[in-house]
Amino acid sequence: MGLLQKTTTITKPTEEKLEPLKDIEEYPVPVYQFAIEFGKGNDAVTVALFQSLTGMEVKRAVEPLNEGGVNDYGYEFPGQISYEHVTFESGLTSSDFFWKWMMIGKDAGRAQSSSFTLVQRRPNPDYAGPGDDIFIEVKRWNFSGAFPVSWKMSDLSIDDSEKIVMESLELSFDYFELAKP
Secondary structure, eight states, X not given: OOSSOOOOOOOOOOOOOOOOOOSXXXXXXXXXEEXXXXXXXXXXXXXXXXXXXXXXXXXXXXXXXXXXXXXXXOEEEEEEEEEOOEEEEEEOOSOOHHHHHHHTTGGGTOOOOEEEEEEEEEXXXXXXXXXXXXXXXXXXXXXXXXXXXXXXXXOOOGGGTTSOOEEEEEEEOSEEEEOOO
16 A cells, blocks of 8 residues: 555435325324223223323333442343333213222222223324224223222312313223233
């Protein structure tokens, strides 16, 4: 290799074209409708619709380990998975599902544990009128061993007659998993 090396001309990179999204599946999922279903497959029955869900969270504990003589960093190892309580919230309707589930077993000092499916739906972009589904399913999660730990209704006041009365149910459960379509 000598002092004079053969070089090639560097060309300006071409700009990539950004294409607009082509499929509705690429858009973020709006949180339009949630439902609780009991049962599986064709036997599944929707028992509640609601507007809000909070606390759907999975955490993994971390086990730290410090090695003797290593002072500038430590190790972390994955630990046990835990699930937070979830709270469903809905406008108060004539349905007493949340209340009944909370009160089952109160005299016996127990709670009724049930497994259920949480279904998320969004408006159907292809809805053309009667005969079509207004909502289409986006995702579903299976909850195992759930039981109510708290039922709550929003405060009632004559001063707030314009507000919607809300009902909420907090659940404990063993685990949940994303269901396969």
